[in-house]
Amino acid sequence: MDKEISIQNLLLYIAWLISVMATLGSLYFSEIRLFVPCELCWYQRIVMYPLSILLGIAAYYNDSKIKRYVLPIAIMGGVISLYHYLIQKIPSFGSIKPCAEGVPCNVQYINWLGFITIPFLALTAFTIISVLLLFIKTNKK
Template sequence: METAKRSQYFLYVAWIVSLAAMLGSLYFSEIKGFIPCDLCWFQRIFMYPLTLILGVATFQHDIGLKKIILPMSVIGGIISLMHYLEQKVEGFGGIKPCVSGVPCNVQYINWFGFITIPFLALTAFTLITVFTLLAVRKKSA
């Protein structure tokens, strides 16, 4: 019983992280007026459904959705890492350069010299991955 409660807690925290990430991205684009670049859109494509899927997994006590959650959070994290490297590493062009709208190396925010929007997304994807893995981890005897 304790393992089930622990798994439920970790799923709940992962859902809260995804919800905060989704609301944060909407705040930056809809309230602050930051126009998302191509890589930002790809990160949103992976984050927004995670909010719904993690919500269902949390409230239906369905850890089986890990087969969907983990690949989405890992792929989204890889995209966020590529985007962050494109912003912070001189000469890193990424696999596909942004071609429409805002260039992907634009930094709307740069808190403390290293926290950018892709860094925030990478942190969220990493936390979701870690908490999902903790939720599915078997109790060691």
């Protein structure tokens, strides 16, 4: 039983660390590299930043019930990131203009290895967090 609790807690801590790295990464790109976030980038931040707080609290208290609340948020963030990534990488999605003002959503500030963009990094973080949360067993209490 103790081993299961420690594995559950480890999964929460890893999910929390991923969310913190994603949060710090987004701040690095905007505050240090001075990349102006587009509208969809802001939506992804709105979803990711609270995950850093919620998962940190849940990991500290070993609260697996947080999965019920955080998993839908992480999935929603992943959907936004996937949509943003498709706008960047598939020309037919580029005709859909969700960003009316400011930086266009199809701008690729980074394009590492030809496919790694900022929305791809966010999508990766949301996906890893979601998968980790799926492996957490919720307490029935």
